[in-house]
Amino acid sequence: MKNLHIPAICVHEYGGPEQLQLQEVPVPVPAKDQVLIKIVASGVNPIDWKIREGFMKHPLPYVPGVEASGIVTAVGEGVFGKKVGDEVYGAVDGSYATYAVTPAELLFRKPHSLTFEEAAAMGGAKTAWGALFDVGRLVKGQRILIHAGAGGVGHFAVQLAYNAGAYVIATASAENIDFVTSLGADEVIDYKAAPFETQVSSVDIVLDTVGGDTTERSLQVLKPDGLLVSIVQMPDPEKVTAAGVRAQWGGTKTLAAMKEVHKLLDKGLIQPYVRKIFQPLSQAAAAQEYSKNGGAGRGKIVLKISEV
Ligand SMILES: NC(=O)c1ccc[n+]([C@@H]2O[C@H](COP(=O)([O-])OP(=O)(O)OC[C@H]3O[C@@H](n4cnc5c(N)ncnc54)[C@H](OP(=O)(O)O)[C@@H]3O)[C@@H](O)[C@H]2O)c1
Known part of the structure; x- marks a missing residue:
């Protein structure tokens, strides 16, 4: 050619x-x-x-x-x-x-x-895998808040966290609540109806796929020493320290993450x-x-x- x-x-x-x-x-x-x-x-x-x-x-x-x-x-x-x-x-x-x-x-x-x-x-599955497991070290039984559970990354994050046995809370518009629930979310918060931080608390991990003020507002819903993983932007480090939590960049993607995602896809565990x-x-x-x-x-x- x-x-x-x-x-x-x-x-x-x-x-x-x-x-x-x-x-x-x-x-x-x-x-x-x-x-x-x-x-x-x-x-x-x-x-x-x-x-x-x-x-x-x-x-x-x-x-x-x-x-x-x-x-x-x-x-x-x-x-x-x-x-x-x-x-x-x-x-x-x-x-x-x-x-x-x-x-x-x-x-x-x-x-x-x-x-x-x-x-x-x-591709969103690879990003979600890296953020949840390579960075977040999410394990069975942990409570996780996933922002934008209906989005290109979020819809995979919900499925992956559900498969890992986490207690999954996600944010979505009212019209997407049924969809995100069907992916495995235990709770879906309508982020337009009321601020999400008034509807959720005490989570081990927040996955931020939204950015803007969502990133720093998320610090308040974490348990002490909980972890914010953002794939969009990092919060002010002083605010992270003041809240008694941690924050890490979650946008790292590896070939290993792609391989793990492909195995789950092959088994029909993610869609x-x-x-x-x-x-x-x-x-x-x-x-x-x-x-x-x-x-x-x-x-x-x-x-x-x-x-x-
Ligand atoms: N660092 C990296 O490696 C990496 C990789 C991939 C993506 N990203 C970044 O991650 C972000 C998300 O990517 P994406 O592909 O998932 O985007 P996307 O598919 O365009 O996300 C759209 C979703 O965002 C939701 N949404 C909008 N505002 C929201 C809010 N305030 N709270 C909760 N949900 C909200 C909408 O949900 P409703 O329709 O339910 O309202 C919609 O489903 C982008 O900024 C992208 O650049 C970074």
Whole structure:
């Protein structure tokens, strides 16, 4: 496929959704230990519009997107365990394109029980696993408050904490209470009806996936020496000390976390949910705006790029 060109979304300057330009780029060639995949669906994450707006100094130009599902179409030197035709999902930098390369070890076999759109939503599980277990050390019997239990990360966090035998309390809008309960939450708090800190107390761990004032308001619902794990922002350390609790950054993701998540998926113990599907690739701007504006629904936003 050398010298061929493929459609991709490119960002040349930081800014609004108009910076997402559909253009032709050379088809990437897999290097050592990489595979080339035909992308069927890309996950759409809040980090995508944050990078586009310049919150992180990502090198320009770039193709957005960090995760996808698709079909292996070429393998680089040294790749074991993946072959042309495999249906896969996992971490893929530059996933808003019809083809992309990624290290083979970051991809997992897509279970037949999942659609490609569902498989593209799995990245939130990896984040949730890292925050709950690698950082939070969550164990059976602990009380955990998970913010945004219907969100792309939160809906996995609720399922993972439930599977670990924790007592799970989650926040959600009224219309998502049934959904979050069905994922395994023991209690679901309508955070719009009253401040969550008036409805919950004495938790061992808070998983903050919301940020803003939710981060520091969460300090009051922890037990003494309880732990706030945030994947969005860190609270003022003086306020953490004054509250007699601890806080840690939870945004660390590892290959080990991906492997643990894949095992649970294979056993049918966790299930990805898709909030809304945008298609085709030219709808990338609409998908990012939906993510930024908190578009209604449950689970992850997905950009459908190709048919199988
Ligand atoms: N550091 C990392 O590695 C990492 C990785 C992934 C994500 N993140 C960050 O984590 C955050 C969440 O990501 P995501 O993909 O889960 O986002 P998302 O799917 O866009 O989250 C949307 C959810 O947030 C809920 N929500 C909004 N305001 C809320 C509030 N005040 N209290 C409780 N819930 C609220 C909404 O619930 P209702 O519809 O029920 O109201 C909605 O379900 C983002 O800021 C993202 O950038 C960080």
